[in-house]
Amino acid sequence: MKLIDQGVKRIMEECKLRARDAGLSFDDESLEYIVTNQDMLELAPRSMIPTLYDYWVNDIRIIMEKEKYKLYPTNPYETVINTRPPISFYNDNNPDWLNVMIFYHVLAHIDFFHNNVFFKNTWTDDFLGRARADKRLIARLRSEHGRWVDYVIEFARGIDNICGYYRELSTATEGRTSAWSRRMDFYFDVFLQKIKKAPHHEYLQNMKRYNELSRETPSIGESLFFSEVKTSYPEFDSLYERSVLKAEKWPSDLIEYLLQNSPFLNKEENKWMKSVLTIVRETALYFEPQRRDQIFNEGWASYWHERLYLKDDRISGHEVDFALVHAKVTSLPKIGINPYAIGMRLIDYVGGLAEKGRISYDYQRTRNIEKRKLFDQRTGKGTEFLFKLREEHCDFTLVNTYLDQEFVNRHGLFTVEKVLKPDKRAWQYIVKSRKAEDYKQMIIDSLWHPPHIVVDEGRSDEAWLYLVHRDEGKPLVASFIANTLLGAEFLWGGGVRLETTDMHFEKRGEGTEPYLVKKRLMYSMKDKKLERREL
Amino acid sequence: MRRPPPMGLPRQDVPPRSISETPYYIQLKTLEEILERDKRREEDGFPRKIRLGRLIRPGTVGKDKIILVPTTVEEKFYHTEIPTSGQGGDQDGGGDSARGEATGGTGSEKEGDILGEESVHGEGQEGQGAGSGSVEGHDITSNAYDLGKILTEKFKLPNLKDKGKKRSFTRYVYDLTDKNRGFGQFLDKKATLRRIIQTNLALGRIPDVARIDPSKFLVDPRDKVYRILSREKDYESQAMVFFIRDYSASMSGPPTEIVTSQHLMIYSWLAYQYENRVVSRFVLHDDTAREVPDFWSYYNLSIAGGTFIAEAYALVNRIIKTESLAKDYNIYVFHGTDGDDRNNEGEEALEQLDIMLAKVNRLGITLVNSRGGTAMEGYLERSKILATRRKLIRLSVLREDAAETAIIEGIKDMVSEK
Numbered sequence: 002m003k004l005i006d007q008g009v010k011r012i013m014e015e016c017k018l019r020a021r022d023a024g025l026s027f028d029d030e031s032l033e034y035i036v037t038n039q040d041m042l043e044l045a046p047r048s049m050i051p052t053l054y055d056y057w058v059n060d061i062r063i064i065m066e067k068e069k070y071k072l073y074p075t076n077p078y079e080t081v082i083n084t085r086p087p088i089s090f091y092n093d094n095n096p097d098w099l100n101v102m103i104f105y106h107v108l109a110h111i112d113f114f115h116n117n118v119f120f121k122n123t124w125t126d127d128f129l130g131r132a133r134a135d136k137r138l139i140a141r142l143r144s145e146h147g148r149w150v151d152y153v154i155e156f157a158r159g160i161d162n163i164c165g166y167y168r169e170l171s172t173a174t175e176g177r178t179s180a181w182s183r184r185m186d187f188y189f190d191v192f193l194q195k196i197k198k199a200p201h202h203e204y205l206q207n208m209k210r211y212n213e214l215s216r217e218t219p220s221i222g223e224s225l226f227f228s229e230v231k232t233s234y235p236e237f238d239s240l241y242e243r244s245v246l247k248a249e250k251w252p253s254d255l256i257e258y259l260l261q262n263s264p265f266l267n268k269e270e271n272k273w274m275k276s277v278l279t280i281v282r283e284t285a286l287y288f289e290p291q292r293r294d295q296i297f298n299e300g301w302a303s304y305w306h307e308r309l310y311l312k313d314d315r316i317s318g319h320e321v322d323f324a325l326v327h328a329k330v331t332s333l334p335k336i337g338i339n340p341y342a343i344g345m346r347l348i349d350y351v352g353g354l355a356e357k358g359r360i361s362y363d364y365q366r367t368r369n370i371e372k373r374k375l376f377d378q379r380t381g382k383g384t385e386f387l388f389k390l391r392e393e394h395c396d397f398t399l400v401n402t403y404l405d406q407e408f409v410n411r412h413g414l415f416t417v418e419k420v421l422k423p424d425k426r427a428w429q430y431i432v433k434s435r436k437a438e439d440y441k442q443m444i445i446d447s448l449w450h451p452p453h454i455v456v457d458e459g460r461s462d463e464a465w466l467y468l469v470h471r472d473e474g475k476p477l478v479a480s481f482i483a484n485t486l487l488g489a490e491f492l493w494g495g496g497v498r499l500e501t502t503d504m505h506f507e508k509r510g511e512g513t514e515p516y517l518v519k520k521r522l523m524y525s526m527k528d529k530k531l532e533r534r535e536l
Numbered sequence: 537m538r539r540p541p542p543m544g545l546p547r548q549d550v551p552p553r554s555i556s557e558t559p560y561y562i563q564l565k566t567l568e569e570i571l572e573r574d575k576r577r578e579e580d581g582f583p584r585k586i587r588l589g590r591l592i593r594p595g596t597v598g599k600d601k602i603i604l605v606p607t608t609v610e611e612k613f614y615h616t617e618i619p620t621s622g623q624g625g626d627q628d629g630g631g632d633s634a635r636g637e638a639t640g641g642t643g644s645e646k647e648g649d650i651l652g653e654e655s656v657h658g659e660g661q662e663g664q665g666a667g668s669g670s671v672e673g674h675d676i677t678s679n680a681y682d683l684g685k686i687l688t689e690k691f692k693l694p695n696l697k698d699k700g701k702k703r704s705f706t707r708y709v710y711d712l713t714d715k716n717r718g719f720g721q722f723l724d725k726k727a728t729l730r731r732i733i734q735t736n737l738a739l740g741r742i743p744d745v746a747r748i749d750p751s752k753f754l755v756d757p758r759d760k761v762y763r764i765l766s767r768e769k770d771y772e773s774q775a776m777v778f779f780i781r782d783y784s785a786s787m788s789g790p791p792t793e794i795v796t797s798q799h800l801m802i803y804s805w806l807a808y809q810y811e812n813r814v815v816s817r818f819v820l821h822d823d824t825a826r827e828v829p830d831f832w833s834y835y836n837l838s839i840a841g842g843t844f845i846a847e848a849y850a851l852v853n854r855i856i857k858t859e860s861l862a863k864d865y866n867i868y869v870f871h872g873t874d875g876d877d878r879n880n881e882g883e884e885a886l887e888q889l890d891i892m893l894a895k896v897n898r899l900g901i902t903l904v905n906s907r908g909g910t911a912m913e914g915y916l917e918r919s920k921i922l923a924t925r926r927k928l929i930r931l932s933v934l935r936e937d938a939a940e941t942a943i944i945e946g947i948k949d950m951v952s953e954k
Binding site: 058061065068155159160161162163333334336337338343412414415416418419422428430431434440444450452454476478482485504 | 581582583586614615617618619640641642649650654
């Protein structure tokens, strides 16, 4: 692994100038390394972070990847990581014309990392440096506590996917996304309704009074309103402050709950484990936005590498080479989902809608199909809208908001069902639906969505930690429950219960349609023994 | 499990690149260290985590590769799809059908159009017939020995006490390995020259060893050394293993995975126990049985019609009889199924079992089923064959979510002498 030479760096810097002119924004500094396929194999299990802490599971993955490589050699062009400065890795055999395309691709990723609000918690963080410090700390702890450090890493990683990503994000973006203050929320949602149990008319009077004051004096309307509140309810301020304090102390997720409340971790001799848990949690949180932005981020990078490359005069003569590589990366497969292809086309589609003024009430109100086809307000704001889109959306919101029937029709998309035909001894691939809602649901089902599992404090005590899994229409992987609870038991230092929902289809008889059966279950792990019972 | 996706451009279609030095930042553990660590987990009161994974490179028969790699799963709370009752399909191979995962696609076809078909038989080995029954040409042979060693040593599988002794079979081959002076089939020039020099030195015809003149040599006809044909003992394979796998529709998914994993381990363990002198035969059955030429086909061919167990046993009995295998080999038969059988009473299967048990050293049946009360369990139970002929037949019942440790325990049950 070595830095790119000055000649290639010069190409990159020129790409930066052109990308900036087109509207992308990123820091001046960036680091580019040339790597071999072998380097890539060794970095991939570490999420491409060279300084990530050592852990035996990653070693196993590297051994496996190397064997796999012997059978299925792969040769990725590049990878970029969300660090400060951003680091990108390039394959050592890329020709210069290809590097121009790849640089544009990488710059669009960096622009996405730096501007998409779902990455906000990574904006001020030098993750590479932090990871190096974490790696050193874990190495030191390992020299003191041996393999027990790896057990703690393992058990913490067992629950690191249910980290409180959105809670952390909402704290970071507060004020930016909400025009409504927390004090207002507390007054109207909690104080009046839950504490004072104010009658309906009083609630409406308060609302009316607030609206009056904020209309008359918009800048100080809220403070005037609360000075009036103080005369009616002198206790309001102290109750509000207490609630803020409680909310700030309330743990975001299971690992944080354990850090604050586990009797085992808070014993003097076990306090070192808390550093390990914190490292695992923060590492998981750092990667969360990347998991939720694959379609959009890859689509964004592909959209821009195409736009910028085709305008770049330095690559004339390589248009056909480019077309071939670009098609391999971004073509829609006959069967399957390619996030690069869907993302790029969806962004292009939304840009087109904005350019023609179709993201508007007027367009939505137009029912006539011919008028819809001809609807074009020539706003000239397509690209501007895309930059706003890239700031505010993740995969789910992008797909859920903009993937519609027109998009599905334009690209001939459909959902495919794979059906086993025993008489033919073959799998058949059948076009199942061309409806946008079905296609959208299929994409949404494939997105990252960890289960919602929280601590029920009312039913937890020192002897038992009580976890509740909210039913979201999908069961948990049953074979993973035992070992995950075993880890949680270790970290809590007592028994752990998990309330969840088991679901399966049953038939009433031959030839009848299967119906869904749901059962609320409780798993209990105590002294490394698992019990399961229906609730 | 899902790692954060690296942001980058994928590429699949280019040849492998050169291999570089291991970078400074990677401190890889060796497989031995990793296995040693895994052993320590049990001592610390936690279940083992290392599993043995297989990577298979599809290709033509004889050029396939099966590579064994250590693997592990990081268990977490993950969502999964709701199991549908249609999965596994109709056991009689009739009109019902199982459904795989939904995905997307693009094109001009209409809803309900069939985009294409993919054989459940992988690369389509149909019609190739039974071959040598060995796994020659597959890398698995060398790997299997190592896996067997690991299984025996690390997972404490039993060592066969009488390996290489019981009914050992030797045969002779003839080769030009003996030496003879004066006459023979093939002149050994080096040995002949050595003898001529010895003779001439003794006769004093070589006064200066630094300046030898070969034209002055006196050659005695008895100095000529020949190689002649000689009878050589050749150790023949001592174990013949029949692997029988139910690949009916109901075996789809985890049951097949468990059976193939377990059979690979048994094969490896035997390869180690018999120092690679093991011949394997592979039989697949649904409602009919057929022999496939190699482990690759055995491992890859999947999901077909209904189930009729007696067919498979009858085929094995036929092979044993027509090839007179019983006098030459220690025969082991391992059968993996989910216990469904077209004939609930199992008369035909029991009849074939009776014939088989007269010839084999051990029949191990793995039944992968979480529901219990299957047809096969029923008739084996009623016949009391498991108790009365315990030395010869063993049944191991595994759940569909059985972990590797349970699979290995199953092997211990099936191969132990107790």
